Amino acid sequence: MLPYLLIPVLPFVGFLVVGMFWPYFRGKGHWIAVPLIFASFFLSLKAFFDTLNGPSLHFVLYDWIHSGHFDVSISILIDHLTAIMLVMVTAVSALTHLYTVGYMKDDSGYDRFFAYISLFTFSMIMLLMSDNLLELFIFWEAVGFCSYVLIAHWYERKPSWVAANKAFIMNRVGDFGFLLGILLTYTTFGTLTYSEIFAKLPQHLHDTIRVLGAFNGLHASSVITVIALLLFVGAVGKSAQIPLHPWLPDAMEGPTPISALIHAATMVTAGIFMIARLSPIYNASPTALSVVAWTGALTAFVAATIALTQRDIKKIVAYSTMSQLGYMVMACGIGAYGAGIFHLLTHGFFKGLLFLAAGSVIHALAGEQDVFRMGGLGKIMKITFPTMLIGSLALSGIPPFAGFYSKDLILSMAFQDGMIGHVFWVIGVATALMTAFYSFRLIFMVFSGKERFSHDGHHGHAPHESPVVITIPLLCLAALAVVAGWLGERYDIIGYLAQDMTIPHAVGKPELSESALKTISVMAGVVGILIAFVMYGRPSELPQILARMFQPLFRFSQNKWYFDELYDLVFVRPTIFLSRLLWVEVDKGVIDTAVNGVASFCRFGGAAMRRIQTGQIQNYALVMALGLFGMVSLYLLIK
Amino acid sequence: MVPLSWYVALSSLLFLIGLVGVLIRRNIVIVLLCIEIMLNAVNINFVAFSKYQHVIDAQIFVFFVITVAAAEVAIGLGIIIALFRLKETINIDEFNILKL
Amino acid sequence: MQLAMFSYFGSAILISALFVLYFRNPIYSAMSLLAMFMHIAGLYVILEAEFLAGVQLLVYAGAILVLYLFVVMLLNVESRGRFIQRQTPIVVGVGILAVVEISLLILRTRFYPELPPIPHPGVETLGNTETIGMVLYTQYLFPFEIASLVLLIALVGAIVLAKGKLKFR
Numbered sequence: 001m002l003p004y005l006l007i008p009v010l011p012f013v014g015f016l017v018v019g020m021f022w023p024y025f026r027g028k029g030h031w032i033a034v035p036l037i038f039a040s041f042f043l044s045l046k047a048f049f050d051t052l053n054g055p056s057l058h059f060v061l062y063d064w065i066h067s068g069h070f071d072v073s074i075s076i077l078i079d080h081l082t083a084i085m086l087v088m089v090t091a092v093s094a095l096t097h098l099y100t101v102g103y104m105k106d107d108s109g110y111d112r113f114f115a116y117i118s119l120f121t122f123s124m125i126m127l128l129m130s131d132n133l134l135e136l137f138i139f140w141e142a143v144g145f146c147s148y149v150l151i152a153h154w155y156e157r158k159p160s161w162v163a164a165n166k167a168f169i170m171n172r173v174g175d176f177g178f179l180l181g182i183l184l185t186y187t188t189f190g191t192l193t194y195s196e197i198f199a200k201l202p203q204h205l206h207d208t209i210r211v212l213g214a215f216n217g218l219h220a221s222s223v224i225t226v227i228a229l230l231l232f233v234g235a236v237g238k239s240a241q242i243p244l245h246p247w248l249p250d251a252m253e254g255p256t257p258i259s260a261l262i263h264a265a266t267m268v269t270a271g272i273f274m275i276a277r278l279s280p281i282y283n284a285s286p287t288a289l290s291v292v293a294w295t296g297a298l299t300a301f302v303a304a305t306i307a308l309t310q311r312d313i314k315k316i317v318a319y320s321t322m323s324q325l326g327y328m329v330m331a332c333g334i335g336a337y338g339a340g341i342f343h344l345l346t347h348g349f350f351k352g353l354l355f356l357a358a359g360s361v362i363h364a365l366a367g368e369q370d371v372f373r374m375g376g377l378g379k380i381m382k383i384t385f386p387t388m389l390i391g392s393l394a395l396s397g398i399p400p401f402a403g404f405y406s407k408d409l410i411l412s413m414a415f416q417d418g419m420i421g422h423v424f425w426v427i428g429v430a431t432a433l434m435t436a437f438y439s440f441r442l443i444f445m446v447f448s449g450k451e452r453f454s455h456d457g458h459h460g461h462a463p464h465e466s467p468v469v470i471t472i473p474l475l476c477l478a479a480l481a482v483v484a485g486w487l488g489e490r491y492d493i494i495g496y497l498a499q500d501m502t503i504p505h506a507v508g509k510p511e512l513s514e515s516a517l518k519t520i521s522v523m524a525g526v527v528g529i530l531i532a533f534v535m536y537g538r539p540s541e542l543p544q545i546l547a548r549m550f551q552p553l554f555r556f557s558q559n560k561w562y563f564d565e566l567y568d569l570v571f572v573r574p575t576i577f578l579s580r581l582l583w584v585e586v587d588k589g590v591i592d593t594a595v596n597g598v599a600s601f602c603r604f605g606g607a608a609m610r611r612i613q614t615g616q617i618q619n620y621a622l623v624m625a626l627g628l629f630g631m632v633s634l635y636l637l638i639k
Numbered sequence: 640m641v642p643l644s645w646y647v648a649l650s651s652l653l654f655l656i657g658l659v660g661v662l663i664r665r666n667i668v669i670v671l672l673c674i675e676i677m678l679n680a681v682n683i684n685f686v687a688f689s690k691y692q693h694v695i696d697a698q699i700f701v702f703f704v705i706t707v708a709a710a711e712v713a714i715g716l717g718i719i720i721a722l723f724r725l726k727e728t729i730n731i732d733e734f735n736i737l738k739l
Numbered sequence: 740m741q742l743a744m745f746s747y748f749g750s751a752i753l754i755s756a757l758f759v760l761y762f763r764n765p766i767y768s769a770m771s772l773l774a775m776f777m778h779i780a781g782l783y784v785i786l787e788a789e790f791l792a793g794v795q796l797l798v799y800a801g802a803i804l805v806l807y808l809f810v811v812m813l814l815n816v817e818s819r820g821r822f823i824q825r826q827t828p829i830v831v832g833v834g835i836l837a838v839v840e841i842s843l844l845i846l847r848t849r850f851y852p853e854l855p856p857i858p859h860p861g862v863e864t865l866g867n868t869e870t871i872g873m874v875l876y877t878q879y880l881f882p883f884e885i886a887s888l889v890l891l892i893a894l895v896g897a898i899v900l901a902k903g904k905l906k907f908r
Contacts, residue, residue, distance in 0.1 A: 613738055614735065614738065615734075615735030615736065615737040615738025616731075616732055616735055616824075617731065617734070617737065618661070618662055618663075618670075618731060618732070618824055618826065619826065621661060621662055622662050622826055622829065622830060622833070625658060625662065625830075625833055625837075626833060629833060629836055629837050629840060632837075632840050632844070633836070633840060636840060636843055636844070639847075640741060641741055641742055641745045642850065643850045643851070644845050644848070644850050645745065645749075646745075647845055647848075647850075648841070648842070648845055649749045649752070649753070651841045651845070652753060652838070652841075653752060653753065653756055655834055655837050655838065655841070656753065656756045656757060656759075656760065657756070658834075658837075659760065659830055659831070659834050660759060660760040662824070662826065662827075662830040662833075663760070663823045663824050663826070663827045663830050664760065664822065664823060664824070665821065665822050665823060665824055666765060666822065668765045668768075668807065668810065668811055668814075669759070669760075669765060669768050671807075672759055672765075672768055672769065672772050672807065673759065673760070675772065675799070675803070676756050676759060676772070676775065679775070679776070679779055679799075682779070682791075682795075683752075683779065683782060686782075686783055686786045686788045686791060687786060689786070689788065690786040690787055690788070691851070692851070695870050695871065695874050696874065696878075696879075698788055698790070698791055698867075698871055699871065699874055699875055699879050701788075701791050702791070702794065702871070702875065702886075703882065703886055705794055705795070705798050705799070706886040706889065706890060707886075707889065708798075708799075708803065709798060709802065709803055709890065709893070710889050710890050710892070710893030711893070712803050712806055712807070713806070713893045713894065713896070713897040714893050714896050714897055714900065716806060716807070716810045716897070716901075717896060717897035717898075717899075717900030717901040718900055719810060719814075720810065720813070720814070720900065720901045721900045721901065723814050723816075728816070729814060729816050730820075731824075732824065
């Protein structure tokens, strides 16, 4: 038990030590945090091999709440899903820690940063290991908090804390639904532990609930569907699906290691993990599944179209993350949980790689993030360039890189899922084409062609390759991005994961053969790369011409489908208007007037009554006499 | 025989005179004298009722009232002397420190 | 006869009481009060309370009033300015109201007629002073002792107040 317990505890110790004493470390915090996280990684590997062919591990650490029929324990559950996720999370986290040593060097919040990413890693591990919904929710919130403080790491800069607030508030919206889902789960099943919920699931399949009962709504919905959809709202927030996605691109204001670790590889995948973990609930509700699938497909497509025209290197990668998350959610929605998790894992490696490489580029150019001011870096950055190329190839689904296996698996699963599945497949292929295009647009803009950056802006010396602590994580992740997909395919990761999850739909006969499907998806990737090469691979006027030809579409994409403007109009402005109204009219107008009125009444009343108090004892005696004879007159009048 | 009501009327009028004196006089010694008048008005009532009702206890009460009056005078005059030392006056309206 | 006596003592009491209010000089007021006390003592006599009449003369006229005169002479203050308060008109109004009210009350009240003399020979034979003594030292012994305590406290209090700054330490 102890080795497994140490997996989350070691990062937590790192957080406590570095977090409590960070002013004393003076830039030496990594000597504590990095070894601990690597130890945690190796223990995760051990846990993975321990559970590889054996049963899942389950320890109850202690009974947290024991009240009537409500029992919640803090437990460690390591089944196959958790074990493989643990390996990915701790691996990316460990490499990111290492990368941070180089990337955040000379940052004033260096040690604080280590404290928080250690706390994040701890929370993420506990989230994966939780065996009940409440424990999951606590660490779900904990990773959200870590995300918040890390986005706002440079809190002196306004965009940072604005983005942090945005991420936090948008996640609150999702978490509210998630919490409602947990409450409904408890009222329905009387337990929050996964295994007990799944055991009781058949009894409640036909239960109904009147969602709008409080408003006399008569429509009765399946309670399982309502639970699944409410929980999915939480996943929508956490995994940046439409319509709660705008926080993710803005979160790129945070330091790049955070973008790689939290906003690409781990935290944002918590939603997909949750859906996969609760797959029996989702399997019981075809309605919820189709909502999940459509949300994912829509997100994948929309994010890909936005990524086509962005200029900020991190935003491009962020939108591609969102798009890939959409893929995973879509995979879960069509019941292909295994494929979704597989893609999650490979994506964790190659997207972490892409972010870290992008960070390396930014580091080399001293903070420059606009791809139109880069170019020609391939000659200079001899390690970053190939690793980023590998990441992009993996993202584009070109064999034999990791993305090919997982993405192709999702697409073929979608294709086999009947008519609707064909639609998803078409969306997926279109998205894959766009993904390849914008990935290689980025590659060509950054690493080939003329140098568009100014030399004098960079402390007077030319862009350079990053130090070795940055390039080692890049190389490790690149290696993983190459082999992860092949390993997954070779050792049947789907079968491994299927031990914990059931795939609901009978796999139909594909109308196209497996190889044909593979060819089509690879073709899409290759075509995307070719288009990118034609437009950006060499000096050309083509991009400008196309932008002018499709001016409205171009603007629509560049402005991110106007989501921010829409939310601003629908939610932010009315809220501010209402708050201002309440402040000026209600608070200042009504409440302040009432309070001040009481005060001035007392003041003027007191000033008036003060004249009565003369200090003359005979005045007081006269009043007494008046009272006495007044009462006597009253007596005489009544009697 | 004089009716009891006449005694009551007499004592009431005497009491009122004492009360008016307390309320209008400015000299604190006179105010104290007027309080004596009021006490005597009460005593007249007691004695009259004692005679007319054949209750000797009322006269005992008069005895106690006289005792209390003596005590009150002793204390009251002591206070007046203390006040005079403080303010060099015996005008009651100049003692308005109750206002503070 | 009794009516004439009552009329004399009653009117004398009221007039001397009014003089207490009327005189500007405290000495004169005190002298009027002395007259009032004496007439009250006379009233006590016709009410067959001879002991109280004696006490009235001894305690009030002999002790209390002398005390007043001592204090007045000790302070010896020239009274300057007005000698009645500003609130006098209101007080007079209240006084008139009170007179009306009291007359109404007395007119409305039905007093018991005078009870016949108690046919108890033992009590009857005793004089007023003896009766009071009997009751005071038997039934009212405890209040009597309390009264003596009140006087003692008043004595101490008067000394403390009049002496001014006492050195307690």
